[in-house]
């Protein structure tokens with residue numbers, strides 16, 4: 001009998017469909033199976049250890065062995081393993097979490113609603129935006145603008161807001177009433193004769209043009225990540241949000257800050273909104289909210305939005321939204337403990353103290369023949385690989401040069417993520433300076449091997 005016939009890999013191929021995976025290739029190559037984690041590292045089923053340079057999916061902020069989170073989950077699971085929020089009921093720990101979030105919010109927020117993922121928080125925001133505009137007697141004001149390369153999730157509406165073609169193709173998305181404005185990536189989309197500030201002005205002008213073309217009375221909201229993550233780690237150009245926000249205010253357009261990646265220290269302040277001086281009407285969070293030990297997402301809304309929900313639910317008899325697991329006590333307990341740890345250990349201070357070393361360890365690769373741009377803030381960065389540094393010509397997507405580089409890094413014990421030919425870095429916030437150096441050394445090796453490979457294979 002074939003000893004692999006019943007292996008975990010064979011069973012995975014037999015039974016499991018993976019997201020963000022070429023399913024045909026997966027049938028041949030099988031999975032990478034992870035068995036355990038400790039600190040910033042995870043270990044595969046062959047015992048090989050990797051630095052998790054992406055915190056999983058930008059989320060394992062406290063690494064993979066935080067006992068306090070395990071204890072928080074066990075304690076709550078013994079106390080009240082489940083309860084819901086329908087009909088005014090609630091687990092007590094969910095009240096504690098809501099109070100904590102509202103008190104730490106970067107802008108004047110009034111209430112929290114819960115869901116289980118970032119995608120659901122985005123969908124919920126859209127529902128509330130539509131409900132709000134009906135409540136205030138503006139039923140025509142329903143269109144929503146997000147940005148090309150923005151990432152807001154994978155459910156029908158959140159994938160529609162996500163500005164990446166592979167989330168739309170053949171899923172019959174985006175749905176109507178969703179539009180995408182310019183991507184604020186200066187290196188890729190700035191004109192040769194344009195300064196960063198001029199590029200930001202052009203992005204703002206293009207947004208306002210879209211609003212005017214559609215009719216301001218039809219535009220309900222604008223969604224933005226403070227730093228765009230899955231679009232390739234795109235840091236906003238200087239003065240971008242300074243120019244965008246007055247346009248939204250002028251046309252009475254709600255601003256939703258998607259803090260799903262940026263929230264809780266990632267950009268060097270507690271919130272991306274603080275790093276970029278944003279004043280949103282709603283804030284969505286997930287991922288580092290619970291250090292991703294359990295699924296939970298939270299959408300914070302300001303009082304203007306909340307008051308409309310109150311009046312509309314009074315009129316309709318109830319607020320017709322809710323979920324079985326929204327505000328789940330065990331997830332809420334883990335999230336609350338996570339937020340306590342951030343405060344007690346001054347995680348934001350730690351990020352500030354190591355950010356420069358992290359960013360400069362990657363900036364040191366700027367002279368590498370393959371590296372077009374190194375960009376980042378706090379503890380999130382992207383390194384964009386190009387064919388020609390002078391005119392920024394990329395490699396054709398089919399060669400997957402970024403994918404090759406990420407695979408080499410993985411071979412050497414570092415997990416990073418290729419988004420096209422941009423390599424993303426988003427290590428756990430607890431990473432040490434020594435671990436940053438180790439990560440950079442492995443990445444350097446992977447880059448050199450990628451260079452040898454492109455020289456050999458000469459992709460066009």
Ligand SMILES: Cc1ncc(COP(=O)(O)O)c(C=O)c1O
Pocket residue numbers: 057058116117118119120122151152153154225229230258259260261286287
């Ligand atoms: C900025 C942002 N928003 C929303 C989401 C969707 O979150 P989830 O994967 O939990 O649905 C993500 C996921 O990566 C994200 O990066």
